[in-house]
Amino acid sequence: ISTQNVVEKELAKQGLTRHDVGREKFEEKLWEWREEYGGIITHQLRRLGASCDWTRERFTLDEGLSRAVREAFVNLYRKGLIYRGEYIINWCPRCQTALSDLETLHEEEPSKLWYVRYPLEEGGYIEVATTRPETILGDTAVAVNPYDKRYSHLIGKTAILPVLERRIPIIADEAVDPEFGTGAVKVTPGHDPTDYEIGLRHGLEIINIMNLDATLNGEGGPYEGMDRYEAREKLVGDLREQGLLTRIVPHQHAPGRCQRCQTMVEPMVSEQWFVKIKPLAEPAIEAVRDGRITIIPDRFTKVYYNWMENIRDWCISRQLWWGHRIPVWYCDDCHGKTVATVDPEECEHCGGKDIRQDPDVLDTWFSSGLWPFSTLGWPDNTEDLRYFYPTSVMETGYDILFFWVARMIMLGMEHMGEVPFRVVYLHGLMRDEFGVKMSKSKGNVADPLDVVAEYGADSLRFTIITGSSPGEDMKLYEEKLESSRNFANKIWQMARFITGNLPEDYHLPSGEPGEWPHLRLEDRWILARHNRVVSEVTRLLDSYQFGEAGKQIYEFLWGEFADWFIEASKVRLYGESEEAQRTARDVLVYVFGRALRLLHPFMPFVTEEIWQHLPRECQSLMVAPWPEPGPVDEEAEALQEEIWEHIRDIRNRRAEEGWPVEVRPAAYTVAGELREALESQRDVFAWLGRVEPREIAAQREQSRAGSAVVTGRLATTLVVEVDVEKERQRLEQEMTNLEGEIARAEQLLANEGFVSKAPGEVVCRERDKLARYQKERQKLEERLASLAR
RNA sequence: GGGCGAGUAGCUCAGCUGGUCAGAGCGCGCGGUUCACAUCCGCGAGGUCGUAGGUUCAAGUCCUAUCUCGCCCACCA
Numbered sequence: 001i002s003t004q005n006v007v008e009k010e011l012a013k014q015g016l017t018r019h020d021v022g023r024e025k026f027e028e029k030l031w032e033w034r035e036e037y038g039g040i041i042t043h044q045l046r047r048l049g050a051s052c053d054w055t056r057e058r059f060t061l062d063e064g065l066s067r068a069v070r071e072a073f074v075n076l077y078r079k080g081l082i083y084r085g086e087y088i089i090n091w092c093p094r095c096q097t098a099l100s101d102l103e104t105l106h107e108e109e110p111s112k113l114w115y116v117r118y119p120l121e122e123g124g125y126i127e128v129a130t131t132r133p134e135t136i137l138g139d140t141a142v143a144v145n146p147y148d149k150r151y152s153h154l155i156g157k158t159a160i161l162p163v164l165e166r167r168i169p170i171i172a173d174e175a176v177d178p179e180f181g182t183g184a185v186k187v188t189p190g191h192d193p194t195d196y197e198i199g200l201r202h203g204l205e206i207i208n209i210m211n212l213d214a215t216l217n218g219e220g221g222p223y224e225g226m227d228r229y230e231a232r233e234k235l236v237g238d239l240r241e242q243g244l245l246t247r248i249v250p251h252q253h254a255p256g257r258c259q260r261c262q263t264m265v266e267p268m269v270s271e272q273w274f275v276k277i278k279p280l281a282e283p284a285i286e287a288v289r290d291g292r293i294t295i296i297p298d299r300f301t302k303v304y305y306n307w308m309e310n311i312r313d314w315c316i317s318r319q320l321w322w323g324h325r326i327p328v329w330y331c332d333d334c335h336g337k338t339v340a341t342v343d344p345e346e347c348e349h350c351g352g353k354d355i356r357q358d359p360d361v362l363d364t365w366f367s368s369g370l371w372p373f374s375t376l377g378w379p380d381n382t383e384d385l386r387y388f389y390p391t392s393v394m395e396t397g398y399d400i401l402f403f404w405v406a407r408m409i410m411l412g413m414e415h416m417g418e419v420p421f422r423v424v425y426l427h428g429l430m431r432d433e434f435g436v437k438m439s440k441s442k443g444n445v446a447d448p449l450d451v452v453a454e455y456g457a458d459s460l461r462f463t464i465i466t467g468s469s470p471g472e473d474m475k476l477y478e479e480k481l482e483s484s485r486n487f488a489n490k491i492w493q494m495a496r497f498i499t500g501n502l503p504e505d506y507h508l509p510s511g512e513p514g515e516w517p518h519l520r521l522e523d524r525w526i527l528a529r530h531n532r533v534v535s536e537v538t539r540l541l542d543s544y545q546f547g548e549a550g551k552q553i554y555e556f557l558w559g560e561f562a563d564w565f566i567e568a569s570k571v572r573l574y575g576e577s578e579e580a581q582r583t584a585r586d587v588l589v590y591v592f593g594r595a596l597r598l599l600h601p602f603m604p605f606v607t608e609e610i611w612q613h614l615p616r617e618c619q620s621l622m623v624a625p626w627p628e629p630g631p632v633d634e635e636a637e638a639l640q641e642e643i644w645e646h647i648r649d650i651r652n653r654r655a656e657e658g659w660p661v662e663v664r665p666a667a668y669t670v671a672g673e674l675r676e677a678l679e680s681q682r683d684v685f686a687w688l689g690r691v692e693p694r695e696i697a698a699q700r701e702q703s704r705a706g707s708a709v710v711t712g713r714l715a716t717t718l719v720v721e722v723d724v725e726k727e728r729q730r731l732e733q734e735m736t737n738l739e740g741e742i743a744r745a746e747q748l749l750a751n752e753g754f755v756s757k758a759p760g761e762v763v764c765r766e767r768d769k770l771a772r773y774q775k776e777r778q779k780l781e782e783r784l785a786s787l788a789r
Numbered sequence: 790g791g792g793c794g795a796g797u798a799g800c801u802c803a804g805c806u807g808g809u810c811a812g813a814g815c816g817c818g819c820g821g822u823u824c825a826c827a828u829c830c831g832c833g834a835g836g837u838c839g840u841a842g843g844u845u846c847a848a849g850u851c852c853u854a855u856c857u858c859g860c861c862c863a864c865c866a
Contacts, residue, residue, distance in 0.1 A: 088864095106863085113866085130866060143866095177865055185866050194864035267864095299793065306792070306862070398861095433801095435859085466814095469803070472794080473860090477801065479815050486828045497825030545805065551813075566825080574824090651831060 001095060001103075001260045001364075004322040007033050023321050030322045034059075044448050049457050049604045051622070058375045060367050061324070068374035069367045070327045070341040072415060077339045081276045081414075082316075084328075084337075088189075088196040089315050091268040092258040093214035097319040098272050100363060101312065102402055104256035104265050111253035113181065115246045116239055118142060118168075121158040126151070126170065127246060129181030131253050132191075133239070134232040136161065137220050138209040139168060141187040143198055146172035148183050162244050163235065164221050173198050191267050206269050214266050228266070273317040273326060273360070280410040281308045287409060287419050295424045296544050297471040300398060307402050316363045323361030331355050369407030372420035391421045398426040398471060425544055428473040430464075435475055446476055458603035459484040465602055466550040487554060488606045491599070494562055495610040498588050501573050506585070508615055513590050514630060518583045520572075521643075521677055522684060524636035526565040529556065530591045532637075535629035537598050550602050557595055564644060564688070565591070571683040589615060594627045639677050643685065646678070650689035 007029050008018055018026045042057065058065060076082040090099040114133045117125040126142055142159050144151035155172045175198055176185050189199025189206045199206060209219040214228045223231040239245040256265035285308045287293050288301060295301045317326060329338040329347070336349035347355050367374070372394075376385040390412075394405060405424055412420030431437055432444040439445065451460050462484040468474035509516060513527055533556045540549035565588075572584040593614055600607045600621050611621035618624050678685060 128866080132866085135866095175864075175866095180865055187866090192864080192866070194866070197864070303793070303861070310863080402862095467802075469805095472802095475801075477815085480801075482828080483814050489828045490826070493826035493829085495825085500825070540805085543805070548803075548805075551803070555813085562825090563830085567830095648832085652833090 001097070001318070001320060003030065003033065004320050005095070005260055007322075018321060026321055034061075047452050047457060048448055048461065051604070056375070060364070064377065065367060065370070065374045066324060067341070068370050068378050069324045069362065071379045072366075072370055072374075072411065073327050073362070074339055074341050075415065076275065081279060082273060083276060084271060084273050086269055086271050087274065087313075087315070088191075088193050088267050088269050089272055090256055090265045091212070091270065092261065092263055092265055093212065094261050094263040095258060095320075096212055098270060098315055098317060099258060099265065100315050100365075103259045105259050106254040106256055108252050108254045111251050111255075113249050113251035114236065115182065115248070116162065116186075117244045117246060118159040118162060118186070119244075120154070121160060121167065125244075126154060126159055126184050127182045128184045128186045130186055131251060131255075132232070133236050134216075134223075134228050135188040135191045135209070136186060136235065137164060137216070137223065137231075138188045138190045138207040139166075139186045140189060140199065140204045140207060141168050141202065142170045142184055143173045143176050143187050144170065144184050145176040145178045146174060148176075148178040150178075151184060162239060162242065169202075171198075171202050171204075173201065190269050193267055196267075196269065208269060210266060210268065272315050273328075273358075273362075275314040275316055275366075277311050277314050277410070280414055281311050283413045284308060284406065284409040287413060292419045293409065293422060293424060296426065300401060300424075300426050300471065304401060304406065308406060314363075316366050317358075317360040318363055319359075320361050323364060324367055326358040326360050326362060328358045329355040330358065365403050365407055368404055369411040370415070372408055372412050373416055378415070389416060390419050393423045393425055394421040395425045395427065397429055399429060401426060423544075426471050428468055428471055431473050431475045433475055433477055435473075437473075451476075451481065455481040455485045456488060456605070458488045458606050461604075462487065462550060462602050466547045466554070469547055470544060487558065488603060490558055490562065491603070491606055491610065494557070494566065494592065495613065497566060498585075498592055499613050502585060502589070502615070506589075506615055508589055508593075508617075509586055512630065513587065514633070516583065516586060518579055519587075520580075520583070521636055521640055521681060522565060522568045523583065523587045524633045525640035526561065526587060526591055527630070528633040528637040529560055530594060531630045531632050534594065534598065534627045538626070538629065541601075553595065553599050553602065557599070561591060561595065567688055568684045571687045596621060597624050597627055600624075643677060643681060647685060647689045 004018075007026070010029075010033075011017065011021065011026075021029070038059065042054070045052065046054075073082060090101065090104045091097075092099055111131055113129050113131055115127055115129050116133065116136065117127050119125045128142060130136070139161055144155065146152075146155070151170075154170050157170050158167050159170055160166070161168050170184075171187075175194055176183070187195045187198050187204065189196045189204050190208045191210070196206070198204070207219050209216055210228065211217050216223045216226050216228065216231050218224055220226070220231060223234060226234065236245060256267075257263065258265055285305060288295065288304060295304060327340060329340070329344055330336075331338065331347035331350060331352050332354035333352035334347060334350040336347055338344050338348045338355060340348070343357075344355065346353050370378075372391060373385060373389055376382060376388055378385055394408070396405065401424075408420050412418070429437055430446075432446070436444055448460060459481050463476070463480045464474070466484075467476075467480055513519075514524075516523075519527075533552055537549045537552050540546070540552065569584045569588055572580040593611075593616070596607045596611060596614075604622070608621045611624075616624075
């Protein structure tokens with residue numbers, strides 16, 4: 001419907017309708033549109049890094065799928081599960097087609113309730129209330145509740161319909177709610193679903209008062225030719241004049257509206273094709289109930305049952321030109337129906353040649369419902385079909401659980417005798433920053449290509465995956481995208497650091513890393529942490545907790561691997577024995593390489609690119625084996641965590657007490673295992689705590705006087721030494737540099753013409769800089785003053 | 790009318806089947822020109838996990854009631 005609407009809008013610009021150009025020409029235009037825009041979505045998917053077998057791309061109207069549609073239709077028809085019948089359906093007067101219940105949306109809106117008196121044949125009147133006065137013209141009865149004592153004496157009597165003066169019976173039906181309105185209801189079987197049912201029960205006449213465009217037809221009497229709303233206004237006026245309108249009260253009302261164009265739907269009785277759904281629904285319910293299909297998140301299971309158990313026959317015919325034409329031919333001679341998978345030459349009943357195909361097309365979800373097997377060559381028993389059916393996971397948004405998922409299950413079980421998939425994973429919906437559902441008609445859709453261009457596909461993927469929990473909607477925020485992009489950059493920087501420290505001929509040693517010689521405590525720690533993350537991420541992915549899995553990797557790579565391990569590795573890489581350097585490199589490469597595999601499903605692009613620059617055991621990360629978790633060295637884990645805690649403590653003291661600082665010995669009196677560990681990690685401790693052992697400090701030319709120096713035994717005594725004179729010189733040099741920067745910034749600001757690109761932007765930046773410089777200068781002055789003291 | 794979801798630091802949200810969480814990102818405050826990274830590093834402030842009861846040795850995490858917001862389903866004219 002939406003495709004047809006788009007093309008019709010194009011035509012409308014030239015003042016044409018689809019009827020003006022004719023069915024054949026219009027279908028051509030539809031195909032043109034499809035050729036032009038059909039590739040966009042797959043292009044978007046590719047850019048997002050969706051890893052699909054693109055050779056298997058299928059389109060609903062492809063040859064093979066069309067064959068499957070006909071086969072399915074004929075099969076269901078022969079089994080008596082598809083029938084053509086008169087029924088009250090939802091009619092969109094704008095789209096000029098029938099709609100299924102799912103395609104009509106109900107939303108509460110303020111309306112009115114009109115109270116109208118219907119005169120009685122025997123004198124007096126009965127009062128009814130209605131939200132659609134124009135439907136009075138189609139009334140064929142007045143109904144009351146059989147147990148409503150107020151009206152029991154009127155049951156069986158006759159009322160006179162206002163205006164048209166039709167004699168209509170007063171009947172009793174339990175569908176009438178005595179509490180609502182007056183307790184008496186006008187019955188319009190031709191234009192109201194409830195009334196239609198009442199009409200069936202009581203054998204009432206069905207009067208259709210409208211044309212397909214919702215203007216009144218001949219049954220409308222004096223209102224013939226008017227639009228439904230125009231007729232309403234006129235009729236209400238007439239009723240008022242005749243004194244039959246007693247009052248109008250405000251009323252909340254939820255009328256049906258067309259899902260595609262928002263036009264108010266008109267219930268109408270019309271001949272349509274239906275799928276008899278109960279026989280299909282039962283096995284589909286059973287399949288979920290007995291666990292052959294699992295729905296995730298679990299709460300949607302209940303929603304599924306509720307819908308399936310109360311399901312009504314499915315109206316599948318649409319008065320459109322875009323879609324699968326219904327494979328039924330009518331005979332002009334004997335009026336028989338020929339239902340066939342291939343276009344017939346003649347009527348199968350009388351052999352007559354004058355046959356015409358049903359002009360209607362099928363609901364798009366009818367063909368979509370066949371997708372799990374129609375795409376694999378069904379009805380032929382192909383190798384693909386045998387191999388791939390049933391599939392493992394069906395992943396889609398929860399908003400099409402009924403539209404699509406339920407129908408795939410029903411039609412799959414009917415035609416294949418087996419469920420189409422084992423797991424249904426339902427994700428939430430993307431909303432804009434205000435929480436409004438993104439939709440094309442509202443124009444608040446973010447094109448993934450734009451987002452990818454600005455932040456990269458990896459960032460978008462990571463943001464979406466980690467931004468919410470399963471089945472929950474999420475709002476797309478720039479800030480989230482930025483943070484993911486920063487993560488991608490961080491990964492990149494880690495890679496630069498690691499590869500930058502590898503010799504040309506580097507090879508990862510063989511054997512289990514836990515067995516490597518010369519491992520230090522921090523190595524054992526990161527290997528343990530890494531093993532824990534591998535098993536945790538694997539578990540989370542297996543249980544469909546994708547967001548949580550992504551966060552674990554993020555925390556590990558940034559918070560542990562980069563912030564602690566890479567930093568700690570520098571003491572070895574920058575100045576210890578060849579052996580120590582080698583061990584550090586091995587652990588870096590090993591852990592990083594395995595973490596990249598975990599991250600690959602989330603950020604395929606940056607991880608693959610990095611993989612190509614690392615020593616690797618296979619060509620592409622995409623096909624690298626998923627890591628198996630190794631043993632977790634809990635002892636190393638605990639010990640190292642404790643040392644990190646002490647380093648944080650040092651940093652805290654520095655932050656609190658200012659720098660330089662004297663660290664009191666008492667805080668670091670430790671004993672036993674931790675003491676040994678600390679001793680073994682003096683260098684790491686010193687580097688990360690920025691507390692340098694004297695002997696290392698001496699080796700470092702750039703060692704500044706402001707640094708604290710550890711003296712004596714590290715774990716017991718930390719004292720600070722400051723060379724006042726050196727510090728003063730350094731500060732003064734800094735001050736000189738700063739003055740220079742300030743002068744330049746001021747000059748730039750004074751001459752705005754100097755700025756070429758993006759007027760104002762650079763100037764602003766300079767202004768910010770200047771403010772920062774001045775703040776810095778003030779601090780420098782303070783420090784110099786305190787130093788003098 | 791029925792059902793479901795959400796209500797957790799200023800903002801946006803994680804916290805799976807009850808006992809290391811009271812957390813992350815952004816924002817905010819303080820401090821950083823160290824050769825992977827300012828798309829950065831270090832430190833910090835901020836929440837009685839909507840409200841009221843209850844179960845339990847133990848509850849954002851279970852039960853009951855209730856308030857607010859959102860969604861889905863439904864033939865109340």
